[in-house]
Amino acid sequence: MKKYLAIVTPSMLLVVLLFSFISAKQPEHVKIEHAKKVQFPQPESAEAYFPDIHKRRLTDAIKKYFDKAVKNKQIVGASVAIVKCDSIIYSGGFGHRNIALKNKVNSETVFRIGSVSKGFAGILAGIHVEDGLINWEDRIVDHIPGFKLANKTNTDQVTISNVLSHTSGLPYHSFTNLVEDGLSLSTIAGRFNEVLPLDKPGSIYNYQNAVFALSGEIIERKTGKLLKDIIQERIFNPLQMETASASYEALQESDNVALPHQKVRYGWRSKPINKKYYNAVAAGGVNASARDMGKWMKFLLGNNPEVLMPKVIEDVFTPVVQVGGRRNYYQRWPGYNSSFYGMGWRIHEFKDDNTKGINKVIHHGGGVNNYRSEIALFPNEDLGICVLFNSPNKLAKNCIPELHKIIEEVLNIPTKEVFKTSLVAL
Numbered sequence: 001m002k003k004y005l006a007i008v009t010p011s012m013l014l015v016v017l018l019f020s021f022i023s024a025k026q027p028e029h030v031k032i033e034h035a036k037k038v039q040f041p042q043p044e045s046a047e048a049y050f051p052d053i054h055k056r057r058l059t060d061a062i063k064k065y066f067d068k069a070v071k072n073k074q075i076v077g078a079s080v081a082i083v084k085c086d087s088i089i090y091s092g093g094f095g096h097r098n099i100a101l102k103n104k105v106n107s108e109t110v111f112r113i114g115s116v117s118k119g120f121a122g123i124l125a126g127i128h129v130e131d132g133l134i135n136w137e138d139r140i141v142d143h144i145p146g147f148k149l150a151n152k153t154n155t156d157q158v159t160i161s162n163v164l165s166h167t168s169g170l171p172y173h174s175f176t177n178l179v180e181d182g183l184s185l186s187t188i189a190g191r192f193n194e195v196l197p198l199d200k201p202g203s204i205y206n207y208q209n210a211v212f213a214l215s216g217e218i219i220e221r222k223t224g225k226l227l228k229d230i231i232q233e234r235i236f237n238p239l240q241m242e243t244a245s246a247s248y249e250a251l252q253e254s255d256n257v258a259l260p261h262q263k264v265r266y267g268w269r270s271k272p273i274n275k276k277y278y279n280a281v282a283a284g285g286v287n288a289s290a291r292d293m294g295k296w297m298k299f300l301l302g303n304n305p306e307v308l309m310p311k312v313i314e315d316v317f318t319p320v321v322q323v324g325g326r327r328n329y330y331q332r333w334p335g336y337n338s339s340f341y342g343m344g345w346r347i348h349e350f351k352d353d354n355t356k357g358i359n360k361v362i363h364h365g366g367g368v369n370n371y372r373s374e375i376a377l378f379p380n381e382d383l384g385i386c387v388l389f390n391s392p393n394k395l396a397k398n399c400i401p402e403l404h405k406i407i408e409e410v411l412n413i414p415t416k417e418v419f420k421t422s423l424v425a426l
Helices: 010-024 028-039 043-047 052-071 114-131 152-157 160-164 176-180 185-189 210-223 227-236 248-253 290-303 310-316 395-411
Strands: 077-084 087-098 110-112 261-264 267-270 287-289 321-323 336-341 346-351 358-368 371-378 383-389
Touching: 052 077, 052 087, 052 395, 077 290, 077 395, 087 290, 110 371, 114 160, 114 210, 114 227, 114 290, 114 310, 114 358, 114 371, 160 210, 176 185, 176 210, 185 210, 210 227, 287 290, 290 310, 290 371, 290 383, 371 395, 383 395
Parallel strands: none
Antiparallel strands: 077 087, 077 383, 110 287, 261 267, 321 336, 336 346, 346 358, 358 371, 371 383
């Protein structure tokens, strides 16, 4: 390799000084624009500060984890995305889209994500709150006049916040069967008077699908558009989620889809994709790849204010009601302390043995048509993990804490430290 000696002449020095003087005299708005770029750097810039050795170690460890699960027939296929700050530091696929054809899963393979769709509904509501079209405390009956509970007092009290936080006062999973039977939300909305409420709205938590999906029905009525198109325009397109969709037809058109599978005596058998929950998109009708979900998590960590300001995202993540009990799988994760529900998201608190403090995790799981999905954000670490499966399995219950542990062990340093100099350097 040739070496060159840099020679600086007096004329060159004069040009440098002149340029520095001109730069210092630039209008204030130029400096503000530059500051915005530093605050929201491009993914490639920040990713350069994630050392290759850590990438290789992380890739090897994740491959080992999922290859073992595929070999032991615990799962058919899986796709994974991990985000740190504003970068997807890992995305990849394992196993098969169709066990009979042995075609491989990759980071662009599309899965149904089930109730992880509820997080999209919460954010979409936040977008329209920011637009001024709706408010969190709007009454459902004001937007859907046909909505009825067993008594008028309760009917008049149920708000958008209540349906998004599962605090309508109705029993657990009221009329989920009607959603799965394919009835329209308008029809279902008028039948809730057949169900006796357990308490007044806002008092108790009971997980719902049918009532929750009314949040999407309201946005459709306010905009005059179908929810699948609204999500496409307001979330998928601006975030460049190129394979994401919210309809059965769009999933059928994709040439890289993981089929659902069911367990049989000696392994797995593929099943057809069904149309359940595409009539209630907000509750469970989103399709996406791991790569898409990586872009989604980058946004949720505050990197796309042009889509929704971080302050409104914080509102979506703010606890509305505490979730009791100790039987849910996430309540058995190491260090678990308590759980709450916000607007389409679970908010967990975990004890931090190192700091003796509390760490919050924003989380949701999903299951539909024999697909399983898990997503979790660790705000204190600027970290996101998402795993998509095309088979029901036990691994899904613990993949988030296990992958989080792998990330910590593989990097062998606090995850905050990996990127701590990136913004300064930029």
